[in-house]
Every structure is written in C-alpha cells, then in structure tokens.
Amino acid sequence: MADLSIDFCGIKSPNPFWLASAPPTDKAYNVVRAFEAGWGGVVWKTLGEDPPAVNVSSRYSAHYGKNREVIGFNNIELITDRSLEINLREITAVKKAWPDRAMIVSLMLPCEEAPWAAILPLVEATGADGIELNFGCPHGMPERGMGAAVGQVPEYVQMVTAWCKKHTRLPVIVKLTPNITDVRAPARAALAGGADAVSLINTVNSITHLDLDRMVAFPAVGNASTHGGYCGSAVKPIALNMVAEIARDPVTAGLPISGIGGIGNWRDAAEFIALGAGSVQVCTAAMLHGFRIVEEMKDGLARWMDEKGYADIAAFSRKAVPNTTDWKYLDMNFQTIAHIDQDKCIGCGKCFVACEDTSHQAIAQRIMENGARRYEVIRDECVGCNLCEITCPVEACIAMVPQETGKPYMNWTQDPRNPRAESRADAAVGQTTAVIEPA
Structure with a gap:
C-alpha cells in the first residue's frame, strides 16, 4: 500500500x-x-x-x-x-x-x-x-x-x-x-x-x-x-x-x-x-x-x-x-474533434441544442425512418470546443479525439496570424521558460 x-x-x-x-x-x-x-x-x-x-x-x-x-x-x-x-x-x-x-x-x-x-x-x-x-x-x-x-x-x-x-x-x-x-x-x-x-x-x-x-x-x-x-x-x-x-x-x-x-x-x-x-x-x-x-x-x-x-x-x-503554462505557449496546431458513440447515445439532443444555438453548428440532427433521432458531428465545422461533451448527460458518450494534422508545434508567439509574432528561435526560448516567466 x-x-x-x-x-x-x-x-x-x-x-x-x-x-x-x-x-x-x-x-x-x-x-x-x-x-x-x-x-x-x-x-x-x-x-x-x-x-x-x-x-x-x-x-x-x-x-x-x-x-x-x-x-x-x-x-x-x-x-x-x-x-x-x-x-x-x-x-x-x-x-x-x-x-x-x-x-x-x-x-x-x-x-x-x-x-x-x-x-x-x-x-x-x-x-x-x-x-x-x-x-x-x-x-x-x-x-x-x-x-x-x-x-x-x-x-x-x-x-x-x-x-x-x-x-x-x-x-x-x-x-x-x-x-x-x-x-x-x-x-x-x-x-x-x-x-x-x-x-x-x-x-x-x-x-x-x-x-x-x-x-x-x-x-x-x-x-x-x-x-x-x-x-x-x-x-x-x-x-x-x-x-x-x-x-x-x-x-x-x-x-x-x-x-x-x-x-x-x-x-x-x-x-x-x-x-x-x-x-x-x-x-x-x-x-x-x-x-x-x-x-x-x-x-x-x-x-x-x-x-x-x-x-x-x-x-x-x-x-x-x-x-501548466501561459495561453500564448499552447500549441495552435493541435486539433481535436468530437465523436459521438451511437451505442451510448440516448437521443436527448442536448449536444445538438447547445452547439446549434450557442456554438459552431457542428452537430447534425437526423430523423430516422422509425422516428428516432440520431446526432452526428459535422467534422469540417467542429472546432473541438468541448461544449457537446460537457452538456452530454451520458458519461463517455461523447469523446474529444485528437487529430493528426501533420503540422509542427506552433504557439501564438510564432503564429503568422499574430501581428506581434516573434521569430521561431525567440519563441522557442520563451516556450521553454513559460512556467517560470515573472509576473
């Protein structure tokens, strides 16, 4: 023990x-x-x-x-x-x-x-x-x-x-x-x-x-x-x-x-x-x-x-x-997408309502021939925000699945979309010291 x-x-x-x-x-x-x-x-x-x-x-x-x-x-x-x-x-x-x-x-x-x-x-x-x-x-x-x-x-x-x-x-x-x-x-x-x-x-x-x-x-x-x-x-x-x-x-x-x-x-x-x-x-x-x-x-x-x-x-x-680090050192190229386990899904639709009304409209509602509802993730629209997973009442029914993007680690200090992006060398140094950066 x-x-x-x-x-x-x-x-x-x-x-x-x-x-x-x-x-x-x-x-x-x-x-x-x-x-x-x-x-x-x-x-x-x-x-x-x-x-x-x-x-x-x-x-x-x-x-x-x-x-x-x-x-x-x-x-x-x-x-x-x-x-x-x-x-x-x-x-x-x-x-x-x-x-x-x-x-x-x-x-x-x-x-x-x-x-x-x-x-x-x-x-x-x-x-x-x-x-x-x-x-x-x-x-x-x-x-x-x-x-x-x-x-x-x-x-x-x-x-x-x-x-x-x-x-x-x-x-x-x-x-x-x-x-x-x-x-x-x-x-x-x-x-x-x-x-x-x-x-x-x-x-x-x-x-x-x-x-x-x-x-x-x-x-x-x-x-x-x-x-x-x-x-x-x-x-x-x-x-x-x-x-x-x-x-x-x-x-x-x-x-x-x-x-x-x-x-x-x-x-x-x-x-x-x-x-x-x-x-x-x-x-x-x-x-x-x-x-x-x-x-x-x-x-x-x-x-x-x-x-x-x-x-x-x-x-x-x-x-x-x-x-545990600062937001600016998180990997901008990391991507995750929601996956719904249809065997566990109870068809309550909470994930659909949350995503459709307040998020990214990345879950589709299908009405089956028998009248049952089926919910499917629209992969191209999913940003991996986790809202569907959080609202789902069934444990492990919705999982966030990491995707292979083929892209290297890139944080916000390196991102070309950042108008104040640093050079890759400087950003790499900053990343290694992220957890000890002074206030």
Whole structure:
C-alpha cells in the first residue's frame, strides 16, 4: 500500500489530510473526534487577543444545486469566541494525547509587533507543530484591520511574517486571501518575510442568495445581512489556479503549499497535490458529511497511488506543474474533434441544442425512418470546443479525439496570424521558460 505520510516544511503527519481552521477545529472535543476518525492533522480555529470575538446568529448560508446539493457554502462566523487561555490549554492536552498528528495553530492579531511577540511563546509552549497566519478572513475582521485587510497588502504580509519568524522557532505558514488581483504578490511577500510555507485559498467574498419576500440576504441576522466567506466545491477551480500560479512562479516555485478550497474526495486532493500542494486542508466537506469522510479519502488516494505506481506523496507532487503554462505557449496546431458513440447515445439532443444555438453548428440532427433521432458531428465545422461533451448527460458518450494534422508545434508567439509574432528561435526560448516567466 502507498505511503501517505508527509513531511510538510518540517511538520510530520501520517497522511496529507488536515482539517482547516474553521468551526470543526474550534475545540478539543471536535479535534479529538477528528483524530479518532483518522485525520492527519488540524489547523486549530484562529486564536486572537482577549477578550475573544463575539459572533452573531445566524452564520451560514448555502448555494444549492439540484436536490438541495450544497455547491457552495457561505460563512460569516469570526475567529474563536472562546478565551485564549481555554484554547491554549486544550491545544496542549490534545497534542500531548496525539503526538503523531500535525497540530497547527491559526493566529490573527493587529498589525503591531507587540501582540505577536506576546502570543507566539504561549503557542509554542503548547507543543504545537506550527502556526498559520490568517491573512485571508474576508468578513468582520478586515473591518478591524486584520484578516484580508493584511493579506491584500503585500508589504503587511511581509512585515507580519517577519515578526513571527523573529519571535518563534515554529514553522510559519501564511494563509492567503483569494480576494486579490494576483495571488503571486502576497505569496512572494510571505517568502520575503521568511515564511516556511503558504496555504490557500481562504474564502471568497460572497452573497449566496436572498429572501425576496423580506428583501434580505442569507444568512439573515434580524433584518440585515452581510457578505461572507464562500467555500465548498464551487471554489475548487479558483483554488487550483491560485495554487498552480504560486507553484510555477520562479520566485515561489520551491515554497511549500498547503492546498485549500473545495476538497471533498481523494481525487480533489490528488489534483491539488499534482499542482503543487504538499498537504491539503478540508472544511466544508467535513461540515456537511462528518469526519468519517477521511476514511474514503485515504483509501481512495492510496488505491489510486498503487494503481499508478506512486510509492509516496512526493512521487506525484507538482507533477502537473510543468504542463501548466501561459495561453500564448499552447500549441495552435493541435486539433481535436468530437465523436459521438451511437451505442451510448440516448437521443436527448442536448449536444445538438447547445452547439446549434450557442456554438459552431457542428452537430447534425437526423430523423430516422422509425422516428428516432440520431446526432452526428459535422467534422469540417467542429472546432473541438468541448461544449457537446460537457452538456452530454451520458458519461463517455461523447469523446474529444485528437487529430493528426501533420503540422509542427506552433504557439501564438510564432503564429503568422499574430501581428506581434516573434521569430521561431525567440519563441522557442520563451516556450521553454513559460512556467517560470515573472509576473
């Protein structure tokens, strides 16, 4: 069986699955249940100064799909509302009882060195394995000059990170906000401040839906609401992109990354790891389905690794990064065409409607003698956009088939249709450095 254990910037855990800093990690009772279920580590819910934060009611809302499937989750809860003393005492006890599990403590304090200098020795005394700086919370705390208010300013990220490196021997993980134009800027700043790793993404600013009778958004606090932090499966594509951007940036290419955002099964975790993550953090999926989901995550990941011949996590970590590049370096001569498997086709016509109304009119509808409908790809019109494959409700019914064009690799910088095309020699050099081009 594949070895799932990891060493993440000096922090060891029996598997890469950690619970993210959130309601599930707010107290010893929850964390112990998580460890009993098999989680490799936790990031304890964010600690701050006393007196603790005061939360409102209600706190959560959701974006639903069909059959009330929760696609996205919205949260306006703040950092821990329990005292610092209670949290530190419980962290100490849990770490002592579970020495093989990763115990990371999330922190958020004002942008002044003194509070950080005061709290870090207290956290270190608990026996915790590392700290995570919460520079990502998008609601409530930014109004107080913390959370995303820090994470959106690279100079502040670097400054606070440097303070923490000065006042603790523990590994420092900087949690980044996605509510920013270019995530590479704060990641570079964290590295410049001495960060041992970064974690991302924190939640995305959001309003999920409204009560149109009361004209108030959810979650409603009396007759008002506010934007919250969006998480869950809906944010996974955003998170994967940001992880990849940091992993392939020349400045931060070697910086350890803890991947967060929409991870709900082993496949999600594998994708994050392949794009640069050394550990993965889960929250929403655990809140919706309970801590036992980690059993399937571990089993599924281990079985897939065995099937692929990956002995450990490091064997496929960052393996997809070299294949992630800028659009201008994609092969303009590559061509793929849709193929419909008639044996699997149920004749619903969704591919035809989508292509005919909104795409390239590359699917023909034939009415057979028996009245049945048959859908066929018009090869000369198909541009390989994938829309038909995406809209088809039958798995593997429509496949995108690569075509042999007989043409060599040519990217946009070489394309004669580009008025600013470079020479082939220059373009070739650019292509080889595509994954490390500075911002």
